[in-house]
Amino acid sequence: MSSEDFPAAVPIPVLATQPVVLASGSQTRLSLLRGAGLEVVAHRPGVDEEEVKLSCKAGGLTVEETAEALAELKASRVAAKVPAAYVIGADQMLECEGRWFDKPEDRAGAAEQLRALSGRTHRLVTTAVLFHNNSRVWHQTDQAKLTMRTLSDDFIERYLDAAGDAVLTSVGGYQLEALGAQLFTRVAGDHFTILGLPLLPLLGFLRVRGVLPS
Template sequence: MKRLILASKSPRRKELLALCGFDFSTVPADIDEEKITDSILRDINNENRFSELVMELSYQKAKHVFKENGDAIVIGSDTVVVCDGKVFGKPKSKDDAKKMLTDLSGAEHIVYTGVAILSNGLKDVFYDATVVKFHEYNDYMKNLIDEYIASGDPFDKAGSYGIQGAGSLLIESIKGDFYSVMGLPVSRVSRALDAFK
């Protein structure tokens, strides 16, 4: 297989791709995610806007890194959390994280993860959607949220939580791919990469 590059600075995506046994390097993609997000989400009547968003962000990340690494296979990925039609991104503050986690309590939300794989003459772009439900908000949940925020873990994660580690205590159920919620649907990525050999 050609040289493999993960267009991400996410330690979780790096960990997950390593789980597949691939030898790869990481090159973070410097793109204007906010501009792309605003452009796609402006069309509020588009039922597929969230899947389109993660696929477009993933593709732009992969494309940005591929421009400088045309001899490689490049993987881009992006994840968003959606509840009641609203995107929950990375929190900007402790208060923002607390509001997100409180709003998600007792509710089902969807975690969309997009993946784009690029190489010379080949392109594969897809997404995964997994339904996650948080426990109902009560005193116990409030204390969990406060402790979780104090740990500092929520601040680099969409929706202010990670399914692995202490964030798992907030979750009542999951329907779909655990690893997709973590940031990369590894089984599907592994199978997709087989076409790039």
């Protein structure tokens, strides 16, 4: 098979006037930002998210306050290394009837989360924080509400078989843009918020700052 049998890679168009830094290892957030025309460099912030969440919950913080605290911590950690850059930190939390959910550790954990969310409405709370010159210059918190249909144990097993390890990469054990669409009867909220980033408000602020053309 020759190289002519493969389509040429299509370059991602860049509209930004300068690179931005994403303080995250999330491929979804990286793809969203690059797809929107930003030149992005990703750096993992090295934050123990579980420890921060436990501390925030023990201190009586809300889901929104905890998501913001995590996003700010991620951004500030990376911004200390590249203070001149615009650094984006983000976090997403899932809350259902007072319970906070994290990414499942294994298939059994994913099945347990799906059973807990089955037939109920839960919230996805997403926050982004932007640092520049070692200062927080912007933040946004949005939420979406998702109603999951009642799932049989048989369906959960079939879904987990089909989705594979992808269920371990997302809180709640689903990706709405993929097989996770099979789980829901109603979704209310911004598409980008559900994917983990309040993208449109972020792009608006970057235009104000001249990082994107207006």
